[in-house]
Amino acid sequence: MTIIVKAITRLTVGLILLFGIYIVAHGHMSPGGGFAGGVIIALSFIHIMLAFGKEEAFKKINQGVASFFESIGAIIFITLALLGISGGYFFLNFLSKGEPFKLFSSGLIPLYNIAISFKVGSGLFIIVVILVLLKITKEGGDK
Amino acid sequence: MSVYLLCLILFCIGLYCILRKRNLIKIIIGIAITGHAVNLFFILIGYKANGRAPIHSPDQTILNMVDPLPQALVLTAIVIGLAVIALIAAIAMRVYEKYGTFDITKIRRLKG
Amino acid sequence: MTHMLLPLFVVIPLGAAFLNSLLGKRIKGFSDILSAVATCALACISIYSIFIIKDAGLIVYKVGGWIPPIGIVMVMDGLTVFMAVTVNLVAFLISVYSISYMEKYTEKWLFYCLFLLMVAGLNGVIISGDLFNLYVFLEIAAIASYALVAFGTEHEELEAAFKYAVMGSVASSFILLGIVFLYSVTSTLNMADMSLEIAKGGSPRIIMLVSVFFLMGFGLKSALVPFHAWLPDAHPSAPAPISAMLSGVLIKSLGVYAIIRIFFSVFGATPQILNTLMLLGALSMMVGVCLALGQWDLKRLLAYHSISQIGYVVLGIGLATPLGILGGLFHLFNHSVFKSLLFLNSGSVEYATGTRDLQKMGNLKEKMPVTSATSMVASMSIAGIPPFNGFWSKLIIIVACVQAQHFAYAVWAVIASLLTLASFMKVQRYGFFGELRGRLSGVQESPFFMKLSMILLAVICLAGGILLLPGVYGSFLEPARDVILAGKDYAKMVFMSVR
Numbered sequence: 001m002t003i004i005v006k007a008i009t010r011l012t013v014g015l016i017l018l019f020g021i022y023i024v025a026h027g028h029m030s031p032g033g034g035f036a037g038g039v040i041i042a043l044s045f046i047h048i049m050l051a052f053g054k055e056e057a058f059k060k061i062n063q064g065v066a067s068f069f070e071s072i073g074a075i076i077f078i079t080l081a082l083l084g085i086s087g088g089y090f091f092l093n094f095l096s097k098g099e100p101f102k103l104f105s106s107g108l109i110p111l112y113n114i115a116i117s118f119k120v121g122s123g124l125f126i127i128v129v130i131l132v133l134l135k136i137t138k139e140g141g142d143k
Numbered sequence: 144m145s146v147y148l149l150c151l152i153l154f155c156i157g158l159y160c161i162l163r164k165r166n167l168i169k170i171i172i173g174i175a176i177t178g179h180a181v182n183l184f185f186i187l188i189g190y191k192a193n194g195r196a197p198i199h200s201p202d203q204t205i206l207n208m209v210d211p212l213p214q215a216l217v218l219t220a221i222v223i224g225l226a227v228i229a230l231i232a233a234i235a236m237r238v239y240e241k242y243g244t245f246d247i248t249k250i251r252r253l254k255g
Numbered sequence: 256m257t258h259m260l261l262p263l264f265v266v267i268p269l270g271a272a273f274l275n276s277l278l279g280k281r282i283k284g285f286s287d288i289l290s291a292v293a294t295c296a297l298a299c300i301s302i303y304s305i306f307i308i309k310d311a312g313l314i315v316y317k318v319g320g321w322i323p324p325i326g327i328v329m330v331m332d333g334l335t336v337f338m339a340v341t342v343n344l345v346a347f348l349i350s351v352y353s354i355s356y357m358e359k360y361t362e363k364w365l366f367y368c369l370f371l372l373m374v375a376g377l378n379g380v381i382i383s384g385d386l387f388n389l390y391v392f393l394e395i396a397a398i399a400s401y402a403l404v405a406f407g408t409e410h411e412e413l414e415a416a417f418k419y420a421v422m423g424s425v426a427s428s429f430i431l432l433g434i435v436f437l438y439s440v441t442s443t444l445n446m447a448d449m450s451l452e453i454a455k456g457g458s459p460r461i462i463m464l465v466s467v468f469f470l471m472g473f474g475l476k477s478a479l480v481p482f483h484a485w486l487p488d489a490h491p492s493a494p495a496p497i498s499a500m501l502s503g504v505l506i507k508s509l510g511v512y513a514i515i516r517i518f519f520s521v522f523g524a525t526p527q528i529l530n531t532l533m534l535l536g537a538l539s540m541m542v543g544v545c546l547a548l549g550q551w552d553l554k555r556l557l558a559y560h561s562i563s564q565i566g567y568v569v570l571g572i573g574l575a576t577p578l579g580i581l582g583g584l585f586h587l588f589n590h591s592v593f594k595s596l597l598f599l600n601s602g603s604v605e606y607a608t609g610t611r612d613l614q615k616m617g618n619l620k621e622k623m624p625v626t627s628a629t630s631m632v633a634s635m636s637i638a639g640i641p642p643f644n645g646f647w648s649k650l651i652i653i654v655a656c657v658q659a660q661h662f663a664y665a666v667w668a669v670i671a672s673l674l675t676l677a678s679f680m681k682v683q684r685y686g687f688f689g690e691l692r693g694r695l696s697g698v699q700e701s702p703f704f705m706k707l708s709m710i711l712l713a714v715i716c717l718a719g720g721i722l723l724l725p726g727v728y729g730s731f732l733e734p735a736r737d738v739i740l741a742g743k744d745y746a747k748m749v750f751m752s753v754r
Contacts, residue, residue, distance in 0.1 A: 031198055035222065071277035078270050081262075084319065090262035091319035101201045127229045134236050154432075161425060170421055177428045181435065188439045213438070216387055220431060223394045227427075230398060231420045234405050238413045250417075252410050253488045 001051050009051035016044040020121070027113040028106040034116025041117060042124035054132065063129060066122040073118030080111055146187055154180035167235040167245045171228060178224040182217045189213035260300055260307070261316040261329045264339065264378040265392075267293050267300075272371035279364025286364040287354045290371060294347040297374070301339040308336045309730045313748045315384065323384075323753055324448045330384035330749055333734025337584060338381045338512050340731070341591050342504050344715075346374050348708040349503075352599055353496040355702035356606060360494065366406060373399035373500065377508040384749065386434055386521075387444045393430070393509050397423050397476070400505055404493045415485075415492035422485045426475035433468035436461055447749035450521045454743060466528060469517055477510020479569060480539035483562050487546070490561065491554035491611070495602020498554060502561040503595035507587055511568055520738070520745035524575055532573030537667050540566030544674040553601045553611045553686065556678065557594065560637065563671060564590045570668065571652040572739070576659050581736045582651030589644040589719050593636040596712040600630040603701040603709065604686070613685040620687045622698040625706045627687040629713040634683055636716045638676035644719020 020040030027033030049057035084092030098105030157180055160173025189210035197211035235245070242250050271293035279286035307314070308331065316329040350370070357363050376396025383389045401423065405416030438444060440461050441452035453462060475482035486506070490498045518528050543563030550556035568590065571583025603626045604619065605611050620627035636643035639650075649672055656665035700706070721727055738745070 030200075035218065068277065071273045074273040075270065075277065078266060078273070082266060085259060085262075087320075089317060089320040090266075093319065131229070131233060131236070134233065134240075154428075157428075158425070161421065167417065174421065174424050174428075177425065181428055181431050184432070185435045185438075188435060212444075213435075216444075219387075219391060223391065223398075223427075226398055227394070227401075227420070227424050230401055231417065231424070234401070234413055234417050234420060237405070237408055238417055241410045241413060250414050253414055253418075253492075 005051050009047055013044050013047050016047060017041060020044060020117075024113050024117040025103070025110065028109040029101050029103075034113035035120050037113070038117035038120030039124055041121040042128075045125050046128050049128070049132070054129070061122075061125070063126065066125050066129075069118045069122040070126065073115045073120075073122070076115040077112060077119065080108055080115065084108075147184065150180050150184040150187065153183065156180075165247045167238060167247060167250075170247070171231050171235060174231065175224070175228055178220070178227075182220055182224075185213045185217050185220070258314055258316050260304055261314065261331055261382060262318070263300055264297065264382050265375055267297055268371045268375035268378065272368050272375065275364055275368045275371060279367065286367040290350045290367040291347070291354065293371060294343065294350040294374065297343040297378070298340075298347040301336065301343045304331065304336050305340065305730055308333055308734055311752075312734075313752050315749055315752045317753070323749065324443055324445050327388050328384040328445065328447075328749070328753075329382045330447075331382060332738050332745075332748070333736075334512075334515065334738040335381050337588070337731065337735035338508060339378065341588050342374070342377050342381065342508055345503050345591050345595050346370075346377075346500065348711055349496045349499050349595065349599070352499075352602075352705050352708040355704040356496055356602055357494065359606070360406065366403070366494070369399045369403050369406075370497070370500070372396075373403065373505070377504060380508055381512060384446055385444055386437065386446055386449065386517075389446075389513065389516075390427075390430060390434055393476070393513070394427060396505060396509060397427065400497075400501060403497045404489045404501075406494055406497070407492070412492045415488040419485045419489035422475060422482075426472045426482075429468045430472035433465045433472065436465045436468070446516070446521050447746040450523070450743055450746040453522060454746075462522060466518070466522065469514070470528075470531065473510050473513045473517070474535065475510075477506045477514065477565055477569075478539075478562050479510075479535045479565065480542045480562065481535075483539065483543070486562060487555055487558045490558035490598075491552060495554075495598055495605065498558070498602070499595040499598035502558065502598060503591040506561065506565060507568070507591060511565065511572070511587060514569075515572060515739060519742050521743075523743040529573050529575050532569050533661070533664065536566045536568070536570030536573055537664055538566070539563065540570065540668065540671045544671050544678065547678050548674060548681075551613050553604065553613055553616075553682065554598065555611075556613075556682065557597050557601060560597075560675065560678070561590075561594055563675065564594065564637065566671070567649065567652055567668065570664060571648075571655065574652075574655050574659050574661070576655055577736060577740060578651060578658060579655035580739045581732060582648055582655050584735050584739075585722065585732060586645075586648035586652060588722070589636065589648050589716075592712055592715050592719065593633040593643075593645060596629060596633040596709060596716060597637065599705070599709050599712065600626050600633065603705055606701055606705070607698045613682065616686045617689040618687070619698070623700045625700055625709060629709040630687060631683065632713040632716050634679040636719075638679045639672045640676075642717075642720060644716055644722075647720050647723055 020037045023032035023040060024034060024037030027037060045057055045061055048060060081091045084090055084094060087094035093107040095107035097107050154177055157173045157177030160176060161170050164170055164173065191209055194207055194209035197208045238250060239245055271289055275286045275289055313332040318327045318329060357366055373396050376392045376399060379392030380389055380396065383392060401416055401420040404419055405412050437449060440458050441449045443449050443452060478486040490501050493501060518524055539562050543559050543566060547556050547559035550559060568583045568587045571579045571586060601611065607623060608616065636645040639646045653665050653668050656668060722732055
């Protein structure tokens, strides 16, 4: 990519990542949440990949790590849901709900958001990587 | 009423695209269009006249909100659509790798 | 505390799938054991829940503690348990079979991951009491199955998977559109609540439109005849365990179960719907078997028979008499057993000989005694020879047709059954009897785990008739039949058990 794209990327990519984390952290009291934030986080890595090439992006996060985070996100989510059984119901929000519109409120919802953001962020990154890396080599039509 | 009709037209465009086009990628685009038409329709179902976005904020009183449930459901439907499109796109790329063409009339090994 | 069992139907396979993707790549043999243990646990839970339902009748589980019209509920009644036993029993045996069979593919852990996700989707569809939730689980199962059909990543697999995925996603669009219309009419997504709202009789035209959408969407998922084009491509292309899973369980859980639940429990069966179902059933019965007769590819032949047998199930259920529904459900169970067995046999033959073409086989009964014996059992069963289970269910359906004064359908079913017999005589004659081809002389019997699961399925085939004996009948088939017969009382029962 050109120098302009690289320079802009260097400036903005950290901000994009930070914005994604903000969206995830505030998902329970404003629009956004795990999915939207996760997509933004994934986009920050995809941004690096578009500007500097895939080698540079893999230095930050490689496929193995991404796939690890994807599984971990799902397992955290299921574990949190199962913890609800301790209070009587699957998915029960058993933590204290706190005061509305404060960062530490609404019980388990922020934790669910974080788990989802792991899952979505790394999942989307992997999807893009797989579609990019799939080398198209013609086998020469119908053999 | 006219917006619902527009949704219907969009849906039909998507179906036409799936049924009539020969290029695999165009078929995938058709699937995406049908999905979006349904999602749009779902959102419109939840709308009421002069409704406000269903976001609760500390300094506002709640007046005339639109139905929030369709929006939550559409988010889920969008995620599902994303998964389907990504999977089909990957399959289409592998098909191209094997057959060397995106033309659906030339991809016919299965018959009988 | 028995209520705690309900979420486990979804949690166990989902958790196992993600654990698999986390550790299966690193630890050898881990995914085999995990998948077998998880599906075994599911099968045990589903069999245990037969006894719970016998006492309780209907259990509603409020997810997150929210009461039904607001929150998502999981509902377990006789029909759910019936389907859960079918799905999880077959899934367990297929999982055991895959331990040996999947050795010839790379990335075995990925297969198990997708397989378990599919089981989670199937269980979710069965257990959900919320229409949108049902759609989400349906999509989970469907997406996993698209990926599994393409698992071999060869020419045929990819083509079949593309076709299947496109048709499947169009069907899903229509299902979602139907759900949207229903939501706009009833302002609820809970199936019980929806049923009450529809009973008030607000807008019959929209309900009719939605019925058409659902019939098309779920009809495509269950491969009824005008919508069957994907099945003969998709089912043979998948690896054999997955063909067994798709033909044995997926088309029933996503298609037939959803049709039953929505048309009987939510909409309340009207004569138009029932007549359409019977017509579609009769049509698929005959078209499937006629197309199957000309096939030489073993798995493709079996796939066409799936269409035909689903026709029997839908015909039986469409009769809506107690006997017809009983026959339909019993045939559903039987078909999932013997069709899985047949697909596993075909996989075993392919594993040993490397071909699926019937003309290239011959006299395998000397080389592969277990495979040919079990395939004999399954063929007899599907063709309706007494005393195998297929005979009883077909007999019940035909008797029910006669009782309900539908003589044409009865004759039609008998003819289809005879054609099925002819078709499977061909399979036995060319595949397992006849003269031995020279190049097959080095063929060996399949490994232990494959034999084990085939033998177990064959035993279930033989013993299937037991389900009709008085003591067993009351606890397994009868509750399921009663749920369908009760129809719209489903809503009342759900709200009653919440209180």
